[in-house]
Amino acid sequence: MKKIAVFPGSFDPFTLGHEGIVLRGLSLFDEIIISVGANALKKNYYSLETRKAMISEVFRNEPRIKVDHYEGLTVDYCKRHGARYILRGLRTAADFEFERAIGQVNKTLSPEIESVFLLTVPEHTMINSSIIRDIIRSGGDASGFVPKAIKLEEYRGED
Numbered sequence: 001m002k003k004i005a006v007f008p009g010s011f012d013p014f015t016l017g018h019e020g021i022v023l024r025g026l027s028l029f030d031e032i033i034i035s036v037g038a039n040a041l042k043k044n045y046y047s048l049e050t051r052k053a054m055i056s057e058v059f060r061n062e063p064r065i066k067v068d069h070y071e072g073l074t075v076d077y078c079k080r081h082g083a084r085y086i087l088r089g090l091r092t093a094a095d096f097e098f099e100r101a102i103g104q105v106n107k108t109l110s111p112e113i114e115s116v117f118l119l120t121v122p123e124h125t126m127i128n129s130s131i132i133r134d135i136i137r138s139g140g141d142a143s144g145f146v147p148k149a150i151k152l153e154e155y156r157g158e159d
């Protein structure tokens with residue numbers, strides 16, 4: 001049976017930290033679906049379509065990675081796509097506490113789906129989408145924090 005993992009997130013924008021987790025996940029799973037959570041209530045800097053376009057650009061030559069979006073519960077999305085794993089990244093103790101709660105709730109909702117956490121490499125610990133957005137909004141150069149394939153100057157934010 002094909003091992004499919006979903007890597008859910010806001011990816012606003014997708015960073016070197018996210019890329020690192022996905023690339024390492026490729027040695028664990030046959031296919032990874034990077035799925036952008038489309039939460040109508042959450043105000044994002046980059047539109048859903050822009051975020052998906054950026055991620056697709058990064059993995060355009062990797063057939064084992066799909067890019068998608070979803071609304072609703074992550075576990076329901078996993079079931080619809082035959083995914084038995086949720087991939088997440090951990091940087092700090094704060095990430096751990098946040099992920100622990102979501103992971104345990106997901107496990108209660110759907111015991112057959114396993115959450116798999118990869119610890120980020122030390123050099124990616126400081127990389128945070130929200131700080132990157134602040135740099136971009138302030139006109140700074142954030143190119144060193146995102147994959148090379150993402151040319152930030154080609155994308156417009158929403159505010």
Ligand code: ADP
Binds near residue numbers: 008010011088
């Ligand atoms: P969410 O809104 O779901 O937290 P994010 O886009 O912020 O979405 O993060 C998606 C996943 O990537 C989360 O598991 C998060 O902990 C992880 N992540 C974010 N930044 C990094 C990083 N620099 N290194 C490793 N994992 C990261």
